[in-house]
Amino acid sequence: xxxxxxxxxxxxxxxxxxxxxxxxxxxxxxxxxxxxxxxxxxxxxxxxxxxxxxxxxxxxxxxxxxxxxxxxxxxxxxxxxxxxxxxxxxxxxxxxxxxxxxxxxxxxxxxxxxxxxxxxxxxxxxxxxxxxxxxxxxxxxxxxxxxxxxxxxxxxxxxxxxxxxxxxxxxxxxxxxxxxxxxxxxxxxxxxxxxxxxxxxxxxxxxxxxxxxxxxxxxxxxxxxxxxxxxxxxxxxxxxxxxxxxxxxx
Amino acid sequence: xxxxxxxxxxxxxxxxxxxxxxxxxxxxxxxxxxxxxxxxxxxxxxxxxxxxxxxxxxxxxxxxxxxxxxxxxxxxxxxxxxxxxxxxxxxxxxxxxxxxxxxxxxxxxxxxxxxxxxxxxxxxxxxxxxxxxxxxxxxxxxxxxxxxxxxxxxxxxxxxxxxxxxxxxxxxxxxxxxxxxxxxxxxxxxxxxxxxxxxxxxxxxxxxxxxxxxxxxxxxxxxxxxxxxxxxxxxxxxxxxxxxxxxxxxxxxxxxxxxxxxxxxxxxxxxxxxxxxxxxxxxxxxxxxxxxxxxxxxxxxxxxxxxxxxxxxxxxxx
Numbered sequence: 334x335x336x337x338x339x340x341x342x343x344x345x346x347x348x349x350x351x352x353x354x355x356x357x358x359x360x361x362x363x364x365x366x367x368x369x370x371x372x373x374x375x376x377x378x379x380x381x382x383x384x385x386x387x388x389x390x391x392x393x394x395x396x397x398x399x400x401x402x403x404x405x406x407x408x409x410x411x412x413x414x415x416x417x418x419x420x421x422x423x424x425x426x427x428x429x430x431x432x433x434x435x436x437x438x439x440x441x442x443x444x445x446x447x448x449x450x451x452x453x454x455x456x457x458x459x460x461x462x463x464x465x466x467x468x469x470x471x472x473x474x475x476x477x478x479x480x481x482x483x484x485x486x487x488x489x490x491x492x493x494x495x496x497x498x499x500x501x502x503x504x505x506x507x508x509x510x511x512x513x514x515x516x517x518x519x520x521x522x523x524x525x526x527x528x529x530x531x532x533x534x535x536x537x538x539x540x541x542x543x544x545x546x547x548x549x550x551x552x553x554x555x556x557x558x559x560x561x562x563x564x565x566x567x568x569x570x571x572x573x574x575x576x577x578x579x580x581x582x583x
Numbered sequence: 584x585x586x587x588x589x590x591x592x593x594x595x596x597x598x599x600x601x602x603x604x605x606x607x608x609x610x611x612x613x614x615x616x617x618x619x620x621x622x623x624x625x626x627x628x629x630x631x632x633x634x635x636x637x638x639x640x641x642x643x644x645x646x647x648x649x650x651x652x653x654x655x656x657x658x659x660x661x662x663x664x665x666x667x668x669x670x671x672x673x674x675x676x677x678x679x680x681x682x683x684x685x686x687x688x689x690x691x692x693x694x695x696x697x698x699x700x701x702x703x704x705x706x707x708x709x710x711x712x713x714x715x716x717x718x719x720x721x722x723x724x725x726x727x728x729x730x731x732x733x734x735x736x737x738x739x740x741x742x743x744x745x746x747x748x749x750x751x752x753x754x755x756x757x758x759x760x761x762x763x764x765x766x767x768x769x770x771x772x773x774x775x776x777x778x779x780x781x782x783x784x785x786x787x788x789x790x791x792x793x794x795x796x797x798x799x800x801x802x803x804x805x806x807x808x809x810x811x812x813x814x815x816x817x818x819x820x821x822x823x824x825x826x827x828x829x830x831x832x833x834x835x836x837x838x839x840x841x842x843x844x845x846x847x848x849x850x851x852x853x854x855x856x857x858x859x860x861x862x863x864x865x866x867x868x869x870x871x872x873x874x875x876x877x878x879x880x881x882x883x884x885x886x887x888x889x890x891x892x893x894x895x896x897x898x899x900x901x
Contacts, residue, residue: 383789409791421789423782434779435790442772443792444800496791 334397336361336532337382337500342391344377351377353556354391359500364526364533366543369553370576375536376418378553379504382534383415384408395500412499416489418508418536424478428469431477431488432460435495459495467491467521483514487521494525501525503535507542515539522546544568552576598849602755606748616747617819618863620754622856624815627758629839629851631808634765636837637845638774639801640781642695644833645702648709649679649806651828653813655713655720658823662729668743669734672757672814679810680803682709687799694784703830710828725824743818754815761808766848768804777801809836838876842883844890853892 337359344352352374359365367375380386382393384405392401400408423431436459442448448456464470467487472480477488486506493501506522507515519542525531526546537543543550543564550567552559554576560567567573601608605619632646656675661668690701713720720726734741734753743750768774776797779787788794817823826832835858843854858876865872887894 385789404793405788406791406793409789414791415789417785417789421783421786423779423786425782426778430775434775434787437772437775438791443776443797444773446768446771446773448772492786492790 335359335394336363336396337534338394339382340392340394342378342381342388342393344374344381344386345389350556352381352388352553355553355556355558357551357558357561359532359534361499361532362530364522364535364546364548366547366550367534367536367553368538368540368543368550369559372555373553374556375553376504379415379502379534379536383413383502409496409498412497413502414493414496414498414500415502416486416493416504416506418504420482420485420489422477422485422489422492425476427474428464428477428480428484428488429460429473431492432463432495435492436460436463439496463491463495466494466524468517481514483510483517486510486514486518490518490521490525494531499532501531501533503533505536505538507537507539515542519545594849599759602758605755606751614860616751618859620747620751620815620819622852622859623751623754623758624812624819625836625839625859626852626855627761627815628809628812629836629843629855630762630765630848631805631812632836633840633845633851634769634808635801635805636840637847637850638769638781639777639798639805640784641798641801642699642837643702643802643805644699644830644837645704645706646806646809646836647828647830647832648702648706649683649809650813650816650832650836651709651713651823651825652679652682653810654817654823654827655726656810657814658726658729658817659719661732662726666732667735668732668818672811672818675814675817676807676811679813680807683806683810684803687802691795691798691802703833706828706830706833710825710830713825713828720825723825725822727822730821731818750819754819757811757815761811764804765808769848773797773800838880842880842890844892844894844896846889847892847896850890850892854890857891 335358339355339357341354341356342352343350343354355378367378369375377386381388384403388401392399394400395411395413400411403411433456436456437443440452440456442452464473467490469484469487469491472484477485480488490503490506503522507518510518522533523546526533547564549562550564551561552567552573559576560570560573562570606616609616609619628646628650632643635641635643653675656678657671660671660674686705690698693701714723716722731744731750733744741749741753743753776787776792779790779792780794780797784794813827816827839854839858840851841854842857843852844850861876861879862872865875883891
């Protein structure tokens with residue numbers, strides 16, 4: 334069974350058609366990139382999958398079940414977690430606290446007025462594990478709002494990961510980063526994909542990142558799917574070159 | 584979410600010692616114990632409001648409604664049903680809490696100024712009921728003809744009726760219990776979800792926190808504790824009038840919380856103390872005392888945006 338199946342999904346804002354009958358199937362363990370020029374509808378498409386927006390027509394299946402009208406928080410419970418193009422963290426809390434909250438939610442403690450000693454120890458261990466994985470251990474007690482952009486982004490990715498998702502959605506994970514930060518985040522995503530066998534869909538502008546990471550690529554332009562295939566196929570696709578790769582070169 | 588550092592523990596011990604010894608030192612500095620009780624009662628209301636405002640990030644301008652429901656609840660219970668202070672406190676608190684629980688679902692989807700406006704609107708409904716329903720509430724003249732009754736604990740009787748110090752300690756015990764509940768919740772996973780909502784609602788939602796449900800819970804807890812404060816306010820004055828429900832009373836709670844510092848646990852109590860003492864002193868000097876409090880408030884907001892306690896804390900840590 335496919336992990337995620339998007340079927341002919343459209344989103345209209347008044348007379349503007351931001352996403353026009355797009356379909357996509359993501360298999361378990363796949364890393365899929367969605368690319369396209371600015372205004373192609375990538376982020377809107379993402380918002381439909383995560384439930385931030387509701388589609389005008391079409392349906393979305395996750396692990397075979399129709400989640401088209403399921404609320405965002407409940408999509409998270411089912412195993413879809415995401416990051417945002419503009420990093421969304423808890424700026425006035427420390428890295429440790431930022432990670433502790435999703436770990437507790439994932440453990441089913443969100444309404445608990447107390448924790449047993451064992452549960453608390455387990456949560457702490459998991460937070461430490463996540464901080465190590467994200468390269469954040471030495472910044473554990475710093476406020477996230479004071480960290481460099483790359484570390485904030487790494488915190489956000491680890492927060493999404495703390496939820497033990499079966500599908501991770503990353504919206505431009507390297508946006509606005511320098512070369513070193515881009516490299517670090519790319520390595521982190523690669524590690525999650527390879528070591529954790531995590532299924533990932535990401536939107537990305539940086540072509541080096543996309544061709545380096547993705548198993549398959551989908552190209553959107555003006556709300557429509559232009560092409561889909563392996564990185565090699567996409568690089569060789571003339572329509573893509575004309576609409577997108579060509580444009581960036583120009 | 585801060586750890587228990589030694590400084591903080593020491594500060595807590597000092598605060599509690601000062602509160603416990605209030606009947607002994609307050610008269611020595613020119614106060615009287617009813618003033619102390621008033622600080623504690625309004626401080627509890629402001630701290631309860633701050634559970635929602637400072638820790639969940641939701642601004643209510645209608646908390647007087649639940650304060651007043653608690654106040655009328657205890658007054659009417661003693662006047663019409665049973666002359667028992669304990670039962671009155673229980674009924675008053677439950678009345679306010681249940682009202683908040685019912686109104687909650689209608690308002691929790693709103694945010695920011697819309698939430699504030701709708702809480703005012705609901706508050707005014709209760710105000711006009713109290714104002715108009717003369718035969719039961721006493722209307723504009725307030726609910727009179729009752730007093731708090733001595734507390735019968737089975738093994739002993741505490742004369743809170745005529746001994747103001749005894750009443751002060753009753754208020755302090757309930758205050759401590761309410762603060763205990765708040766502090767304990769704020770350190771729990773549930774409390775952290777509230778802080779998460781305050782920090783970044785979108786992130787909280789996409790961490791799988793059903794934000795509306797958690798705001799509802801925070802609202803009910805906050806309003807419930809404000810109702811408790813309302814019952815104590817009525818018992819302190821042996822009187823309730825519709826002003827306890829009026830929207831400016833809600834504004835006073837917000838002023839106290841912001842004045843003292845809404846990002847700190849004790850801040851609103853400091854705010855309430857400043858407010859009550861200034862009011863007590865200035866209102867004996869001038870009828871325009873509110874403009875001085877207003878001026879003070881503006882200065883604090885301009886120069887110490889984290890409130891008086893936030894300012895002190897920064898001085899201490901730097």
